Amino acid sequence: MQDALTRKLESFEELTNEDRGALNALTLKVRQVRARTDLIHEGDAPDTVHLILDGYACRYKVLADGQRQIMAYLVPGDFCDLNVFILDQMDHSIGTITACQAVDIPRQAIEAITADHPRVTRALWWCALVDEAVLREWLVNLGSRPANHRIAHLLCELLLRLEAVGRVTSNSYDFPFTQSDIADTMGLSNVHVNRTIRELRELGLVALKHRTVTILDVERLKAYCGFNPNYLHLRNTRWSNRRSVPWLSSGHGG
Amino acid sequence: MQDALTRKLESFEELTNEDRGALNALTLKVRQVRARTDLIHEGDAPDTVHLILDGYACRYKVLADGQRQIMAYLVPGDFCDLNVFILDQMDHSIGTITACQAVDIPRQAIEAITADHPRVTRALWWCALVDEAVLREWLVNLGSRPANHRIAHLLCELLLRLEAVGRVTSNSYDFPFTQSDIADTMGLSNVHVNRTIRELRELGLVALKHRTVTILDVERLKAYCGFNPNYLHLRNTRWSNRRSVPWLSSGHGG
DNA sequence: CGCCAGCTTGAGAGGGCTCAACCCGTGTGG
DNA sequence: CCACACGGGTTGAGCCCTCTCAAGCTGGCG
Structure with a gap:
């Protein structure tokens, strides 16, 4: 089920079988979400991290005039907002494009796995930093x-x-x-x-x-x-x- | 000297005097950088975090046709790329706008202070996440x-x-x-x-x-x-x- | 005093927008 | 089995926001 995640992390950092085992043990509750539905909404208080197992989703904001701006695409294996729970409220929404399998991983689970698995921690870090790099490149795209x-x-x-x-x-x-x-x-x-x-x-x-x-x-x-x-x-x-x-x-x- | 930093962190999280002391002890070597100079260049291998004590700087990329795109402004107290040293190479440059006082904080110093000062860690996290949020808002700005x-x-x-x-x-x-x-x-x-x-x-x-x-x-x-x-x-x-x-x-x- | 970077303004061009119609595939209901 | 609705794609026409080119201006500094 979380092939996508393991595969993604391994495209950044080599993992051991033990690491993979820990990742597989993560699966708590898989959410089935239909297409064109919000996973989390602007203004909500975040306390979980989102992982897309299957399907496509996006981050977006809606402005006062109704204009929507999409700021990121989330594809299978995207595992982001590594620490959003530090913030008090979401400043944007995440909504599905297609039907999705998603997991909401609670803060504790993240802290637990990262405590014992430095390679995984490093790979997650990598993910978060890549997310930001993608955002920067999108800015270049729109601006230039x-x-x-x-x-x-x-x-x-x-x-x-x-x-x-x-x-x-x-x-x-x-x-x-x-x-x-x-x-x-x-x-x-x-x-x-x-x-x-x-x-x-x-x-x-x-x-x-x-x-x-x-x-x-x-x-x-x-x-x-x-x-x-x-x-x-x-x-x-x-x-x-x-x-x-x-x-x-x-x-x-x- | 690092009023700016302490002040910034405290706009996110209340710190103790002990925290402030640890932050003050951080000052290793302040770099004086003249205006319109690169602090770090695309392609370089990052192993330090940048902190602007005074002056303005920016992140930018230059495209093949010479077009420059600025992706962020760094103002006094901006303390970012919390973990860029995880990545292998910079995918953008950071250059000054005005003359700047900047500090390059080595990875070890970050790891040391965050190990003992959870409030500081949390505030740094907050900074990094806010940076990303600003980037998203800039995308909205350009797009919408x-x-x-x-x-x-x-x-x-x-x-x-x-x-x-x-x-x-x-x-x-x-x-x-x-x-x-x-x-x-x-x-x-x-x-x-x-x-x-x-x-x-x-x-x-x-x-x-x-x-x-x-x-x-x-x-x-x-x-x-x-x-x-x-x-x-x-x-x-x-x-x-x-x-x-x-x-x-x-x-x-x- | 003259240079140069940066600011200002004009004129014409063009990339992208809006409005509006039409098409097409799919699903739904009679 | 056909009628219809509906979301999404396609195309046309005219407009305007923003761009490019180009010139002139201003102020700081050697």
């Missing part, structure tokens, strides 16, 4: 890239993140987001998202239909949007190139 | 607000953050950012930033000159851009209203 690169970048990111948890086969993965979801993620109108996706399709970069996306030419798509995977801090995957930013290193060489 | 509200929102945020560290007098604070800095922060052109600031000035909301900003009507500015301070998770300040989002609490049901 035009619509077509923005969406291409998102598709690249999801490819790598989902591959790290074994949810990609031959460059295809589940893509249950509506165009309005993408619009609210990218700070675009849904009309423009539609036109932009068409553009990516016409360029032969991606195929997107029936809630599934296929990256037709990964290298070209990455080059197209200037995708640099360093912010995902992945290890043990085919993408884990540890080079620094090409144009910052010596003489455009490397 | 027009230029004028965006900049107004930034000015509101800085007012509250700086006030929490005692750097605001009669709604004025130091504002050493160039219009290009703001442009690279807000995903706008510097020309448009200029026009937008003029607009805010003409509306009588702010006065901005000689590297100092004065908020002429705080309540009106907050209303203007729909500012909700909940994401800063401040305590012990005149802004710490703990209510949830007004338009979510009543009316639209629960």
Whole structure:
């Protein structure tokens, strides 16, 4: 059941069998949540950490004018807000995109496992820091890239993140987001998202239909949007190139 | 010297004299850094945590086309990347805006103080989580607000953050950012930033000159851009209203 | 006194938005 | 088996927010 979690943690840090055993023992109560439902709502007092076992969810806020902004996608294995219970109240909501299997892990369970399993602790830390790095890259996306690169970048990111948890086969993965979801993620109108996706399709970069996306030419798509995977801090995957930013290193060489 | 830090932590969590003593004992080597200089650079391997004692700095990335995106402002007392040394390499740079007094606190010092001072640990946690919350709000800013509200929102945020560290007098604070800095922060052109600031000035909301900003009507500015301070998770300040989002609490049901 | 970074303003262009219609697949009910 | 509704995708047309290019201005400093 928590293949996804173990797999994710191991993409950051090698674990022992003992570590894995402790993680498996974690499963307390799996919540089945239907699509388009809140896991936790802005203003609630958090005392648990959320772990998505299966399905997609997102963090979002709704502004006074009804505008929704999505700030993160949560995919299987995402295990975040490592210490949200320190804060007094949620400043955003988490809602499902698809039906999800989720676990609410109480604070005590976290403290217990981290006390005895330093590798797990380290891997969880890694997760939390990567989450923040992803947030920063999304900010770059919204602030510095035009619509077509923005969406291409998102598709690249999801490819790598989902591959790290074994949810990609031959460059295809589940893509249950509506165009309005993408619009609210990218700070675009849904009309423009539609036109932009068409553009990516016409360029032969991606195929997107029936809630599934296929990256037709990964290298070209990455080059197209200037995708640099360093912010995902992945290890043990085919993408884990540890080079620094090409144009910052010596003489455009490397 | 580290008034700023103690003050900041205490805006989140009450400390004992003993805690304060431990914090004061932290001062190892204060770095004097001139303006417009990198504290740490993308690609470097981090093994210390940065604390700004005085001056302003920022996190940023530079894209292949030379476009700079600023992702955070660091003001006196900002003490962040609590555990960046877990990651292998920096995925962004930190550079000063003004001359700064900064401290690089080695990993060991962090681990030592947090081992014995749970209140401090908790306050540091709080800091890290607030940092992430600010990042999320910036994403909302870029994704969902027009230029004028965006900049107004930034000015509101800085007012509250700086006030929490005692750097605001009669709604004025130091504002050493160039219009290009703001442009690279807000995903706008510097020309448009200029026009937008003029607009805010003409509306009588702010006065901005000689590297100092004065908020002429705080309540009106907050209303203007729909500012909700909940994401800063401040305590012990005149802004710490703990209510949830007004338009979510009543009316639209629960 | 002259340079230079940063600020200001004008004019024209374009990326993305809004409004609005239409299409399509699916589910529901008669 | 067909009628209809409905969410989501697609397309067109016109507009406007913001961008780019370009010039002129201002103030601090060597």
